Amino acid sequence: MFFEGPFNPLFSITGFCVGMLVGITGVGGASLMTPLLVLLFGVHPAMAVGTDLLYAAITKTAGAAVHHRHGKINWQMTGLLALGSIPAALLTLWLMSGIDRTDMAAVSTLTTALGWMLLLTATILIFRGAIMAAKTRWVKTHALPSSRTIAIYTLILGLVLGFVVTMTSVGAGAIGVTMLLLLYPRTAIQEIVGSDIAHAIPLTFVGGIGYWLIGEIDWFMLLALLVGSIPGIILGSFLAPRMPERLVRIILAVTLAMVGAKLIAS
Template sequence: MEWIFLLVLGLVAAILGSIMGLGGGILIVPALMVLSGYAAILEGITPQVAVGTSLVVMIFTGLSSTLAYVKHKKVDIKSGLLFFAGSGPGALFGVWLNKDINVSVFLIIFGAFIILVSFILMVRKYVKPIRLAKKGGVRRSYINSEGELVEYGYQPAVGIAIAFVVGMCSGLFGIGGGSLMVPAMLLLFGFPAHIAVATSMFLVFLSALVSSVTHISLGNVDWLYAAALIPGAWFGGIIGAKINRRLKGDTVVNLLRLMLVIIGIRLIYQGITGL
């Protein structure tokens, strides 16, 4: 039964992660940590193993989602590669921070981080883009489904700096990093929502690739857990990309926000009480 649950977990996490550009690790890591106290096969799982295993799974979620989005020309590959100049080193720094972290501290910090992400998702639609590249910087244009020309842009130094923080969170928490990068692209750079999500999944793939290689070298990956999660993650990434093209996603965002708050509170409680 536990193996079936892991398969379904990978599928659901990848679908939601692909729809929102979050990657899915933000659901997989807390699920593994919470279930470690209840499921026999997950008993005693450490934060390091949860993060390392999640990042290996994120490679497949990110790749399948990216390929699906590329087919429909939604990925800003040049911007994604530029952001990776920051997220790559950031991911390695995050792995270094993760290696000696205390379990209780990890749970409390990660729970607070998840609640912060839910708040970001709540306010992002009500804040107009700052558009940091009004003068100079990188400029891009995109014709949306209504035939309207949408312009967006950013200062490379600012984009790389933000991506470094995103990469650090990826390596530290085992998430794709899109929970920070998507709001940044929407609010700071004026990216169209579909382009932001698709480009974020491309960045998730690259960051997870770098982070997971380091975690593998440190022995932080449980390959049995990964094998159970990866099939669902691969197909979930494809399904999520298809859903993203058809829905505005308001209902999904609201459900995801609620779920993140519940998970965040549960992890903080577990970190404080040990239960």
């Protein structure tokens, strides 16, 4: 690590930068935080994921409270996602607890999985506009699935998110929101985002607590990240209306793709 001691100020600087990006674009928290911890600070992938999950649970709580106050959370959608994601998270944690996480093969598997998730996130960020345009055209010419079918698909989405988020801490934001927009084309995007954030809280909290129980949480690192990220998110939210959001999103996507490729190659 660049700094030895219980409280690393470089973690706070990293948290501030990532928090500012989150405030500007609404995505990028776990997508950037976990790989930065692994690549820049040499943190073990499992500890980076576990610490980042608790970090996400804390930071997303404030966002969910705002969305709830404005009535922008669909609790049925959130419940269906959690019905799939929480059991998947528990199963993933059980599998993680049974492997030797210091083994190089395990480290390589976690690092590669994180890299592929970053590439998928980057692809979705770049092509979300085209995906949404295609969805709009499809809705105009096709009948929507039944509510029961949509509920089943939402449950399946929760299962997938529970697995990938618990393993890599990535996916609840850009990937989850995009898939929900496809499943619920007539639901306002603010409600989709609010529901996704509300669902991410129990998922990341369960995941974070699970990693703590298997010894993969660094509490000083978590505190340092929060110290930096909270003012970063506030500043980013203030700057968001003044920034070219599309340009920032493309830069973020390219950065994620480069980091993902480096993780896969490492």
